[in-house]
Amino acid sequence: MYASVGTAQVRPGKLENCVVGRRPFLDRNRVKQKLSDQLSPGERAKTQGANDFLLGLATAAASFGSGLMFASTSYTVIGIVGAVASLVPMALTGWWMARKRRLASV
DSSP states (O other): EEEEETTTETTTTOGGGGETTTEOOOOTTTTTOHHHHHHHHHHHHHHHHHHHHHHHHHHHHHHHHHHHHHHHHHHHHHHHHHHHHHHHHHHHHHHHHHHHHHHOOO
């Protein structure tokens, strides 16, 4: 079973066959090797452990910071800070897309 996307035939469940516009979304020939492909099994476990530790540390710091903010201000301030913080990645994404469109038109 195939689905038609533009002029390309796409098999369901095959990400590498997805087409966005006329360019391949994921081309296995152009994709660099993954980090996990370059590490030995022992190094993979250490790298995964370090990643989990850093994520846990960042989560703990954010939780501690929001607790301090809530204790000193109010829940409304936490909501405003969260809303402003969520606008930053959206603004950066919009800037990146506009820049990409501008470079493509040149």
